[in-house]
Amino acid sequence: MLGLLLAAPIWLLVSGEWPQQWVPSSPALMAVAGLLVGFGATYGNGCTSGHGVCGISRGSMRSITATVTFMAAAFVTVFVTRHLIGG
Numbered sequence: 001m002l003g004l005l006l007a008a009p010i011w012l013l014v015s016g017e018w019p020q021q022w023v024p025s026s027p028a029l030m031a032v033a034g035l036l037v038g039f040g041a042t043y044g045n046g047c048t049s050g051h052g053v054c055g056i057s058r059g060s061m062r063s064i065t066a067t068v069t070f071m072a073a074a075f076v077t078v079f080v081t082r083h084l085i086g087g
Helices: 002-015 027-043 048-058 061-085
Strands: none
Touching: 048 061
């Protein structure tokens, strides 16, 4: 947790600029994305971090399967976005 809290200020000290992220989207798109995340967390009996951190540490096969599925979907999404769509 300490690293999470200190990463941006340390970056500012090292690089001299504050790390910035900007994702272009509309409020409607963000609302739909939030609803889909909520539906997925409910349908999957937990969120991605819950399965990844708590479930795997308990040795839950459901959480291991869910986390591997999340990661595979992320890999495919990045590949399609970067190489097929050209984003």
